[in-house]
Amino acid sequence: MKRIILLAGLVVVAAAGALLWRSATIEKPLRPAAKTEQPAPAADIQDAAPAPEYETATPAPAKTAAKGTQEMPAFSVVIPDEQPPLMVNDRPVTIDDVIPPGVLKPGDSMPEMAHRKFMALAEEQRLLVQEAQEKGLADTPEFLERVADMRKDLEEESNLSDEDKQWRLEHFTRTFLINKLYRQEGLIPERVSNKEVDLYYESQGYEYEWLRKKEALKGSSPEKIERRVRKEIKRDLEAPLKQEIGEKRKAYIESLRERSDIETLE
Secondary structure (H helix, E strand, O other): OOOOOOOOOOOOOOOOOOOOOOOOOOOOOOOOOOOOOOOOOOOOOOOOOOOOOOOOOOOOOOOOEOOOOOOOOOOEEEOOOOOOOEEEOOEEEOHHHOOOOOOOOOOOEEEHHHHHHHHHHHHHHHHHHHHHHHOOHHHOHHHHHHHHHHHHHHHOOOOOOHHHHHHHHHHHHHHHHHHHHHHHOOOOOOOOOHHHHHHHHHHHHHHHHHHHHHHHHOOOOHHHHHHHHHHHHHHHHHHHHHHHHHHHHHHHHHHHHHOOOEEEOO
16 A cells, blocks of 8 residues: 555644543543533444544635635635745745645635634644754654655656645655654653543443434444444543643644744735
């Protein structure tokens, strides 16, 4: 299977959620908050792929409009032919850093708030990548080998333009370096163990009768229902940990921002 793991589907920007360390032998896991609403169905726990430590996914822009084709919200930004960049430590940052080629064209518009989110994400990624480079993480044999493999894989993709291949390679290297930096700084999530899930399932599993009933109405088998319950328990136990590590990441990024030279060029 090729290693081209690309985040072509754009998602709304959010601070990368993560987990703090949690012992696998906790006897009484933290009790999740009581359910007030039934969440949307998710994939079975056995089929769910592990989430990346950090994703350099981009926020999904509100519908952009070609100039003159439809009205945009009152506060909107028109994408210029040559974007005035944001400079981070004397390196230019533009919205193109986080949006694949061809998604936005000169003259397209997007809400001002969405544009600010894209630019904030591009700035955040540049700060993290520069910090990783300063720490020598871009000089390791592992990094150089992975980038070389990715470049080779992309060269075999005949349906991609050279511009798209270059963007995807840069996207891959950003993700790799940011993950490595977060791991080195102790900001990588630790997952709730299966043992913790089992303990909560055995002692508090009755709290998820609402989910069992919902899955039963869909015709799910008993085995699938219980897998779904376990998955929901795991998600609930991880939620407060993700929030806490997310706050730590925000603080870390802010510390990088405070000691960086950031300038907006008009």
